[in-house]
Amino acid sequence: MKLNVFSYVTNTKVEGPGIRSCIWVQGCSKQCAGCFSPYTWKKNTAHNYDIDTLFNKITENQYIEGITISGGEPFEQAEPVSRIVKKAKAKKLSVIILTGKTDEEIFNSENTFYKEIIDNVDVLKTGPFDAEKIDYTYHLKGSENQKLHFFTDIYCLDDFLIRKNEIELRILENGSILQNGTPQALEKSQLGVTKIL
Secondary structure, eight states, X not given: OEEEEEEEEEEESSSSSSSEEEEEESOOXXXXXXXXXXXXXXXXXXXXEEHHHHHHHHTOOTTOXXXXXXXXXXXXXXXXXXXXXXXXXXXXXXXXXXXXXXXXXHHTOOOHHHHHHHHTOSEEEESOOOGGGBOOSBTTOOBTTOEEEEOSSSOOGGGGBOOSOEEEEEEOTTSOEEEEEEOTTOTTSOOSSEEXX
């Protein structure tokens, strides 16, 4: 089975508590106005990774405490995402997923893969980004309407309080720059997962 991926990193401190690996999936039908990552919207194939190969890549860093899956929209690739989060939990890694879907779309769905994801996630951020309600009080949230759901006691709300601007820049092998994180004080900026060059 394959997962269509925009990009991933194996060592980040700005995509949730601790040192994490992060995957940004490709494809999102929500297409929220003001989205940080509009280049992840298209359904075209970015990088199709075999699930086992991708999991081995994102867990090669022995110092990570968990994985974060963002996008794009992770629930639009629910089956491969469910397989990755199950593998992560089996390896005792924490799992955070960021979705633009609403609580109703997630919790009232009859999609069995949605349930498998929920059963293996520690923290779930729900809700579309609303550019009229920008709020960077909590890490991984961009607007007031978004919610953080805690399904285990690994993390609590205080773990997600933003204390400073948190962004990272990486120069990739092909010379492009990957930028990710949450710019608390730069509310009008379009910082997000961005490839430059």
